[in-house]
Amino acid sequence: MPGPWRLRHDEIVLSQKTRYAIRAMQHLADNYGQGPIQLAQIAEAQNIPAKFLTTILSELSRFGIVDSQRGKDGGYRLAVSPIDITYGDLIRLMRGSLALVPCASRFAHEKCKNCLEEGDCRTRALMLEVRDRTAELLDGVRLSDHIDLVPAQADSEG
Amino acid sequence: MPGPWRLRHDEIVLSQKTRYAIRAMQHLADNYGQGPIQLAQIAEAQNIPAKFLTTILSELSRFGIVDSQRGKDGGYRLAVSPIDITYGDLIRLMRGSLALVPCASRFAHEKCKNCLEEGDCRTRALMLEVRDRTAELLDGVRLSDHIDLVPAQADSEG
DNA sequence: GTATTCTCAACTTAAAAAGTTGACAATAAG
């Protein structure tokens, strides 16, 4: 890997919506076992536009991973213990797949547009490998887990 | 991970452009050491819209990873041996980072929009881990490597 | 029955990705 080739910054992988969903779920996990938590409270604590959170929580509720209750003192709670929800689950739920390319999705597998025949695509095997490693990691951490923060400094590249 | 929660399919990670770039580079790698390869030939062989490939190859050329030559019998060739170019290099070049979220990029690190303070973000450590594992894999495979295709069937999920 | 809280489809806005155009620059061959 020679050369100081210039870097760009775009093509973010986890959308805002997915990230909001993760934070909302973390919030619910933190309050698991207590009464329903109101949307407004989550929005405020997690810095998420309330109206948008509406969409996200309804969706999670339709998925059945969150229970909702209307009316006074209503709100949301996890429908499942936080120990039974992995980050992999959440990401698959919100974005359909952990794969970097369509053809490397184990579940939602489909042909990549404008690609070669799959038998001739040399990138696919690598992307499947990446997907599997990613899944392994993301499915190994649960909403109930405490996650240690590492200092994270720019020593390695990328 | 209980429940048959419905899956979606969107938010693809490697853009068309990045995938085209990878295939174009593979093509050049296959013809490394031979004369310059013309854009039209690459476009045809790799099923890439020729005019769009123009943009991509010019870019790669500006990055210095590809050499170009104009005029009759001109074309493109790798400026660097395929053994010295990893898939990680290519992806970083085209999309700036291997990270799933902005705050987990080692190089192009920046704060995620509308997130909590980094010290309070519990997702970050996990995403850094994912980034590192991905980088490890992608930097371990070179354009010169033959990649074995595995049958890849939907046994595990996601 | 009224205040509260979630529901949801439809809509708007904004941004990014994908791809095209066309004038121009370099090179080779005659």
Next chain:
DNA sequence: CTTATTGTCAACTTTTTAAGTTGAGAATAC
């Protein structure tokens, strides 16, 4: 030195996706 060939590049159009809002409605509690 002229012509055909091939890459360069900024500007543009089109399409798609993400992000967020609106507003009417449904369930619940008091």
